[in-house]
Amino acid sequence: MNTMKTVFTKLFSEDKVELGKHEVELAVTAAKDYADKSDSLYKDATSKGESNKKEFFSKQAALVKPLNELRPQVYREMMDFIKKADDLGLDGKSLPQTKAYEKVISDIDKRVDFFNKEYMPKL
Secondary structure, eight states, X not given: OHHHHHHHHHHHHHHHHHHXXXXXXXXXXXXXXXXXXXXXXXXXXXXXXXXXXXXXXXXXXXXXXXXXXXXXXXXXXXXXXXXXXXXXXXXXXXXHHHHHHHHHHHHHHHHHHHHHHHHSOOO
């Protein structure tokens, strides 16, 4: 009985050591698999996120584009008005119509700035 007990004790203790090594190896392999999967998922997410951000930026820029294009039109018309007023001997820059043009340009600038602050992605 004593011999049998010794054999079983050694048999089970050796298995435990061997199983322990396998468990550690499996844990290392599993951790590496999770790390690889994490890296892959992160790369996919950042790639798609970057693409989405660019697409969103493009769409948002298209929304404010007509307002941005209006400003130089108003400015050119104001400058033409000033020139015509000056040709007539008036001080075109001091006329109320010029002030109205300047207010429109200022309002456009404020609206574009507000839109950019509120609706454009922060890059």
